[in-house]
Amino acid sequence: xxxxxxxxxxxxxxxxxxxxxxxxxxxxxxxxxxxxxxxxxxxxxxxxxxxxxxxxxxxxxxxxxxxxxxxxxxxxxxxxxxxxxxxxxxxxxxxxxxxxxxxxxxxxxxxxxxxxxxxxxxxxxxxxxxxxxxxxxxxxxxxxxxxxxxxxxxxxxxxxxxxxxxxxxxxxxxxxxxxxxxxxxxxxxxxxxxxxxxxxxxxxxxxxxxxxxxxxxxxxxxxxxxxxxx
Numbered sequence: 001x002x003x004x005x006x007x008x009x010x011x012x013x014x015x016x017x018x019x020x021x022x023x024x025x026x027x028x029x030x031x032x033x034x035x036x037x038x039x040x041x042x043x044x045x046x047x048x049x050x051x052x053x054x055x056x057x058x059x060x061x062x063x064x065x066x067x068x069x070x071x072x073x074x075x076x077x078x079x080x081x082x083x084x085x086x087x088x089x090x091x092x093x094x095x096x097x098x099x100x101x102x103x104x105x106x107x108x109x110x111x112x113x114x115x116x117x118x119x120x121x122x123x124x125x126x127x128x129x130x131x132x133x134x135x136x137x138x139x140x141x142x143x144x145x146x147x148x149x150x151x152x153x154x155x156x157x158x159x160x161x162x163x164x165x166x167x168x169x170x171x172x173x174x175x176x177x178x179x180x181x182x183x184x185x186x187x188x189x190x191x192x193x194x195x196x197x198x199x200x201x202x203x204x205x206x207x208x209x210x211x212x213x214x215x216x217x218x219x220x221x222x223x224x225x226x227x228x229x230x
Contacts (some may be wrong), residue, residue, distance in 0.1 A: 035061055
């Protein structure tokens with residue numbers, strides 16, 4: 001149950017927390033995601049089809065060229081994994097299981113785990129985020145619903161203005177339904193966001209969040225995967 005003190009502001013339609021949510025969209029990929037993120041996710045998905053274990057991928061880009069690919073996957077032989085990776089992505093340098101081959105994974109192996117990585121849930125390390133996590137929260141928590149709406153608006157504006165890059169920012173005060181800030185930066189030029197119902201209830205309805213299967217959002221990232229918020 002929600003704390004009665006929080007509920008007095010939330011049950012009437014107010015935001016479930018304060019915070020600043022960021023959205024982003026770029027024309028450099030067909031998923032409107034940053035190129036390095038798009039490539040790393042695609043690589044990880046294809047490796048996982050062969051090796052469905054604990055693993056990570058990382059792609060470093062300079063001037064549109066893939067410089068370094070880092071891959072660490074449990075229960076693999078590095079030479080075979082390298083061959084698979086080379087068939088998926090071309091790079092100047094490959095670092096495959098750079099700490100050595102490994103079989104013990106997950107929470108049993110890595111001390112100091114701090115939970116899900118917010119940057120991976122968002123847009124990768126090159127794009128700033130609001131800082132709030134998504135999973136485990138309903139639509140009243142604007143950490144989640146506000147971030148989804150910020151992404152939706154970013155994609156809409158990218159298409160509307162045929163832009164290269166859109167950044168959006170929404171800010172909320174706990175217990176208040178309307179955002180205290182709603183701006184978009186279109187290829188470096190800032191405008192006010194208009195034409196959207198940005199209340200938690202409005203976002204809930206517009207993005208059909210009662211139809212969303214949030215379990216599906218916790219793997220492979222929350223954006224660029226065909227969800228209602230794109």
